[in-house]
Amino acid sequence: xxxxxxxxxxxxxxxxxLTAETLDVVLASARSQRIEKDTAVFEQDAEANSFFxxxxxxxxxxxxxxxxxxxxxxxxxxGELLGIAQAIGRSTYxxxxxxxxxxxxxxxxxxxxxxxxxxxPGFGMNTYKTVGTRLQDVQTQVVEMATEQVxxxxxxxxxxxxxxxxxxxxxxxxxxxxxxRQDIAEMTGTTLHTVSRxxxxxxxxxxxxxxxxxxxxxxxxxxxxxxxxxxxxx
Amino acid sequence: xxxxxxxxxxxxxxxxxLTAETLDVVLASARSQRIEKDTAVFEQDAEANSFFxxxxxxxxxxxxxxxxxxxxxxxxxxGELLGIAQAIGRSTYxxxxxxxxxxxxxxxxxxxxxxxxxxxPGFGMNTYKTVGTRLQDVQTQVVEMATEQVxxxxxxxxxxxxxxxxxxxxxxxxxxxxxxRQDIAEMTGTTLHTVSRxxxxxxxxxxxxxxxxxxxxxxxxxxxxxxxxxxxxx
DNA sequence: CCGCTTCATTGCGTTATCGCAAATACTGAA
DNA sequence: TTCAGTATTTGCGATAACGCAATGAAGCGG
Numbered sequence: 001x002x003x004x005x006x007x008x009x010x011x012x013x014x015x016x017x018l019t020a021e022t023l024d025v026v027l028a029s030a031r032s033q034r035i036e037k038d039t040a041v042f043e044q045d046a047e048a049n050s051f052f053x054x055x056x057x058x059x060x061x062x063x064x065x066x067x068x069x070x071x072x073x074x075x076x077x078x079g080e081l082l083g084i085a086q087a088i089g090r091s092t093y094x095x096x097x098x099x100x101x102x103x104x105x106x107x108x109x110x111x112x113x114x115x116x117x118x119x120x121p122g123f124g125m126n127t128y129k130t131v132g133t134r135l136q137d138v139q140t141q142v143v144e145m146a147t148e149q150v151x152x153x154x155x156x157x158x159x160x161x162x163x164x165x166x167x168x169x170x171x172x173x174x175x176x177x178x179x180x181r182q183d184i185a186e187m188t189g190t191t192l193h194t195v196s197r198x199x200x201x202x203x204x205x206x207x208x209x210x211x212x213x214x215x216x217x218x219x220x221x222x223x224x225x226x227x228x229x230x231x232x233x234x
Numbered sequence: 235x236x237x238x239x240x241x242x243x244x245x246x247x248x249x250x251x252l253t254a255e256t257l258d259v260v261l262a263s264a265r266s267q268r269i270e271k272d273t274a275v276f277e278q279d280a281e282a283n284s285f286f287x288x289x290x291x292x293x294x295x296x297x298x299x300x301x302x303x304x305x306x307x308x309x310x311x312x313g314e315l316l317g318i319a320q321a322i323g324r325s326t327y328x329x330x331x332x333x334x335x336x337x338x339x340x341x342x343x344x345x346x347x348x349x350x351x352x353x354x355p356g357f358g359m360n361t362y363k364t365v366g367t368r369l370q371d372v373q374t375q376v377v378e379m380a381t382e383q384v385x386x387x388x389x390x391x392x393x394x395x396x397x398x399x400x401x402x403x404x405x406x407x408x409x410x411x412x413x414x415r416q417d418i419a420e421m422t423g424t425t426l427h428t429v430s431r432x433x434x435x436x437x438x439x440x441x442x443x444x445x446x447x448x449x450x451x452x453x454x455x456x457x458x459x460x461x462x463x464x465x466x467x468x
Numbered sequence: 469c470c471g472c473t474t475c476a477t478t479g480c481g482t483t484a485t486c487g488c489a490a491a492t493a494c495t496g497a498a
Numbered sequence: 499t500t501c502a503g504t505a506t507t508t509g510c511g512a513t514a515a516c517g518c519a520a521t522g523a524a525g526c527g528g
């Protein structure tokens with residue numbers, strides 16, 4: 001078994017404020033794991049045997065409805081925790097997590113979570129802060145879904161993706177992982193058709209450039225105006 | 235200053251597992267407060283100077299959008315925490331809380347939250363569990379809003395209200411606080427008109443009885459079938 | 469390099485839901 | 499008891515968004 005290096009996790013929000021010794025202790029029980037693109041890190045309703053930190057790649061968190069529809073709850077970027085069912089008092093995962101690209105994660109046995117949290121209060125605090133942040137994010141999303149029409153919701157979603165995973169290119173800010181019209185639809189509660197029409201219209205207006213599983217926002221500012229609803233809805 | 239009695243909070247989930255002495259310590263810094271119907275317990279974006287437990291009455295938690303629309307995030311029933319901005323790492327309240335009926339709350343200075351949480355880990359855990367539960371609730375709501383059409387969303391909302399605040403009457407389960415069509419609309423992201431039409435249709439079918447600011451679910455089972463979408467949508 | 473699969477586009481008809489407006493019903497206070 | 503203020507109902511027209519279906523483009527595996 002190859003020893004994991006402390007530098008992997010130093011500086012991550014989840015471990016902020018912990019001593020070097022603590023990091024080593026924590027790392028000692030972690031195992032690193034490669035997750036191939038399009039495979040699951042964990043599955044909804046399965047026993048929450050592990051919790052994870054994403055070190056590299058992108059992960060999509062998805063909820064499946066009884067009738068087979070999907071909703072994308074959020075995207076995870078490197079440095080973020082995922083599968084922390086324990087921290088919210090669950091024994092099963094409330095959603096599935098799918099690797100959007102090839103990924104590397106650190107995994108810990110789920111039962112260690114409580115141990116860590118009590119032995120290293122800072123770690124507990126940090127995860128709770130994550131949970132709190134996500135609560136706010138999701139509540140914002142509810143407000144959007146309740147009050148905004150589709151065009152603005154999709155605009156907001158794109159802006160969030162760009163903020164989280166935007167890579168600067170010649171043309172603008174590229175969302176730097178593969179994302180389909182269907183994916184965007186599942187994030188915003190609409191259909192791939194509507195998303196496609198919107199992107200086409202926006203491309204026409206010069207706000208974005210989009211292709212197969214790829215979106216670049218060329219004029220974030222104008223897109224933001226549109227998202228905020230104070231504009232040009234022709 | 236009248237001393238608060240331990241019996242007020244014994245048995246509440248937030249204080250579960252704490253010793254009698256601890257309860258007394260905690261109570262020593264609490265002040266009890268009466269909140270008149272239709273007044274605010276706290277206001278969105280205000281400094282989070284206090285956190286609360288609702289002892290009696292009902293509170294509506296509302297988010298206001300920049301353009302003046304409202305969304306009802308949740309209803310609080312006695313025994314529940316509210317205004318726990320500290321626990322999610324915020325210094326301002328992310329929403330407003332309005333008394334739906336005359337209420338009694340216990341209030342603590344916000345800065346005490348962190349003290350309590352460290353001095354009495356059980357208390358911290360309990361609030362975090364609350365935050366976790368709410369995260370799941372809200373995520374469920376996002377999934378509903380993304381995948382279900384209005385009729386099912388409203389049905390789900392009513393069932394939740396009945397479950398949380400249903401009082402058995404001759405006719406069925408009465409939501410035991412005043413709730414308008416507008417309120418239900420703001421919970422489900424629709425309009426009071428649509429809610430009114432739905433309630434009328436359901437009354438026709440014998441599922442509910444509704445009046446001014448009042449709803450009784452007479453056939454919860456059939457309403458649930460409708461909410462789950464396996465039915466009679468004529 | 470070819471064929472297959474997946475993804476995206478777009479026209480067109482359908483429909484759920486909205487938004488307005490007018491009428492009606494209920495409640496609490498004077 | 500009456501009046502004023504709110505809440506509710508309901509008809510009707512408008513429309514945002516869906517859903518289908520057909521076509522076209524892009525990428526992947528052999």
